[in-house]
Amino acid sequence: MVALLVCLVVILGVVIALAYAERKVAAFIQDRLGPTEVGPYGMFQAIIDVVKLLQKEDIIPTVADKNLFRLAPIIIFAAVLAGFAVVPVSPDLIASGAEVGIFFLLSIVSLDVIGLLMAGWGSNNKYAVLGAMRSVGQIVSYEIPAGLAILSAIMICQSLNLQEISFQQGILLNQFAGLENEKNYLFGLKALQIDVTQVGGITTWNIVRMPFLMVSFIVYYIASLAECNRAPFDIPEAESELVAGFHVEYSGFRFAALFLAEYTMMVLVCLVATILFLGSWNTPLPNLGPLKLATWTTSTPGTIVANLWGFFWLMSKVSILLLSQIWLRWTYPRMRVDQLMQLCWKILIPVSLGMVLLAGIWRLLMI
Amino acid sequence: MENNTVNIESKNSFWASVSSLWSGLMLSLRHIRKATKRRNQAYISDKDYFAQKEGLVTLKYPYEAIPVPDNGRYRLHNEIDDCIVCDLCAKICPVNCIEIESIKATEEIGITSDGTKKRLYAPKFDIDLAKCCYCGLCTTVCPTDCLTMTKVYDFPEVDIKNMIYHFTDLTPEQAREKQLLFEQQQAAKKK
Numbered sequence: 001m002v003a004l005l006v007c008l009v010v011i012l013g014v015v016i017a018l019a020y021a022e023r024k025v026a027a028f029i030q031d032r033l034g035p036t037e038v039g040p041y042g043m044f045q046a047i048i049d050v051v052k053l054l055q056k057e058d059i060i061p062t063v064a065d066k067n068l069f070r071l072a073p074i075i076i077f078a079a080v081l082a083g084f085a086v087v088p089v090s091p092d093l094i095a096s097g098a099e100v101g102i103f104f105l106l107s108i109v110s111l112d113v114i115g116l117l118m119a120g121w122g123s124n125n126k127y128a129v130l131g132a133m134r135s136v137g138q139i140v141s142y143e144i145p146a147g148l149a150i151l152s153a154i155m156i157c158q159s160l161n162l163q164e165i166s167f168q169q170g171i172l173l174n175q176f177a178g179l180e181n182e183k184n185y186l187f188g189l190k191a192l193q194i195d196v197t198q199v200g201g202i203t204t205w206n207i208v209r210m211p212f213l214m215v216s217f218i219v220y221y222i223a224s225l226a227e228c229n230r231a232p233f234d235i236p237e238a239e240s241e242l243v244a245g246f247h248v249e250y251s252g253f254r255f256a257a258l259f260l261a262e263y264t265m266m267v268l269v270c271l272v273a274t275i276l277f278l279g280s281w282n283t284p285l286p287n288l289g290p291l292k293l294a295t296w297t298t299s300t301p302g303t304i305v306a307n308l309w310g311f312f313w314l315m316s317k318v319s320i321l322l323l324s325q326i327w328l329r330w331t332y333p334r335m336r337v338d339q340l341m342q343l344c345w346k347i348l349i350p351v352s353l354g355m356v357l358l359a360g361i362w363r364l365l366m367i
Numbered sequence: 368m369e370n371n372t373v374n375i376e377s378k379n380s381f382w383a384s385v386s387s388l389w390s391g392l393m394l395s396l397r398h399i400r401k402a403t404k405r406r407n408q409a410y411i412s413d414k415d416y417f418a419q420k421e422g423l424v425t426l427k428y429p430y431e432a433i434p435v436p437d438n439g440r441y442r443l444h445n446e447i448d449d450c451i452v453c454d455l456c457a458k459i460c461p462v463n464c465i466e467i468e469s470i471k472a473t474e475e476i477g478i479t480s481d482g483t484k485k486r487l488y489a490p491k492f493d494i495d496l497a498k499c500c501y502c503g504l505c506t507t508v509c510p511t512d513c514l515t516m517t518k519v520y521d522f523p524e525v526d527i528k529n530m531i532y533h534f535t536d537l538t539p540e541q542a543r544e545k546q547l548l549f550e551q552q553q554a555a556k557k558k
Contacts, residue, residue: 027423028398029399030398031422032423032424327392328392331392331395332391
């Protein structure tokens with residue numbers, strides 16, 4: 001229950017901050033100032049925007065399929081929000097410690113596609129239908145490389161539980177029930193005989209435990225961009241071609257829900273990337289001899305300090321990923337549909353299949 | 368003939384793509400880094416207008432503004448003391464935004480600053496700036512140069528009626544009085 005409340009508040013806070021960051025970073029890249037009027041440096045612009053949207057009239061087109069149209073934003077937002085249930089925010093805080101964690105997350109987030117299709121079809125607008133079709137085609141395609149990249153990380157961790165995966169990537173490894181006798185070796189190679197269980201920090205992150213997971217991480221990162229319809233894969237929304245894609249007919253509260261869902265999705269995919277590849281809520285600082293950096297920046301689990309540290313490290317990593325997503329969006333031009341599909345089916349899927357094979361072999365070297 | 372084709376060397380290798388993607392990212396990062404600076408707001412005739420290559424370009428308009436050039440054509444102003452109510456401006460106006468009524472004076476009512484004699488009162492001299500197209504024709508035909516275009520360009524109104532500018536110096540009562548005087552004079556002449 002605490003985790004749910006923390007999650008809701010944090011998600012809304014992060015999403016609002018992200019919407020503001022998006023506008024500011026975009027402005028700076030394009031030599032503009034961005035919002036400056038509302039609050040210091042225009043900080044409250046995003047909040048004001050949401051308040052404004054909530055006050056607006058809820059327009060439902062006369063020829064729209066009203067039930068689908070009304071329901072779609074709720075389904076999209078609910079699907080994305082449900083994904084947070086299995087995401088750990090600190091060593092002790094997780095809404096649901098489900099054993100099938102990441103599997104649940106992938107499947108519930110896939111419901112998003114149905115919402116998008118409902119929104120596009122229900123609007124009875126050609127741009128909306130085109131946007132929804134593109135979006136669904138894109139998300140369904142990119143779930144394969146994303147899923148395979150996640151699979152390679154899971155094969156290394158031998159668990160679907162995101163909290164267990166988090167514990168594996170730091171000095172608290174032995175504190176998780178069932179992992180008491182586990183050991184972390186440098187690069188995961190038992191043959192090297194360098195025990196880094198108590199060194200922690202970056203040396204126990206998944207991308208170091210199995211260095212080739214860096215490739216999986218990049219594949220997942222690219223696929224996740226496509227899954228949340230971000231540039232350079234924003235063809236479902238392509239302003240210059242489709243006005244706004246599937247949400248062109250939406251206004252007021254429903255538009256706000258779609259808008260927030262999009263940014264929430266960004267946060268969610270970055271959280272998953274962080275948890276699976278970048279050490280989750282674990283500190284990046286290793287214990288070096290007498291300098292117990294990892295221990296100092298982790299604290300004893302169960303205390304408030306430990307939870308704050310965990311939350312701090314998780315959010316720092318997520319923020320960096322989110323900023324990089326914004327940075328990419330305002331640098332790269334949009335891809336064509338055929339280029340998008342070529343990247344997915346001809347490059348990312350073969351690479352991620354290779355990574356699954358490699359992860360399997362690596363896992364054999366780890367035990 | 369061999370010069371008619373242009374060969375753009377295509378670099379499709381993996382590392383060429385990666386380096387091109389990377390240089391794109393670095394380009395936008397450079398702009399973020401220089402976002403602390405702002406460009407000096409200069410008019411295009413300024414010498415270093417093209418010399419400033421970095422920094423934010425945004426002009427925070429209500430707080431800052433670049434100067435209007437000397438030949439800038441914005442809000443109309445009529446110096447009614449110099450106006451001889453000749454109606455030329457109203458006639459040439461392509462959008463009919465100037466409305467003038469005149470009353471003949473019983474005697475000479477004064478001279479304008481350039482020495483022209485004034486013989487007409489203007490009980491109505493309205494310019495509807497909501498209609499005005501800022502062509503400046505009225506100012507060129509004005510014989511006494513009393514109608515000019517000023518540098519004021521920021522004059523929005525909530526009520527569009529306020530966009531009609533009244534330049535007359537007569538109150539309706541005064542206008543009626545002048546009209547009456549003129550009619551009396553005409554009646555006296557007829558006798």
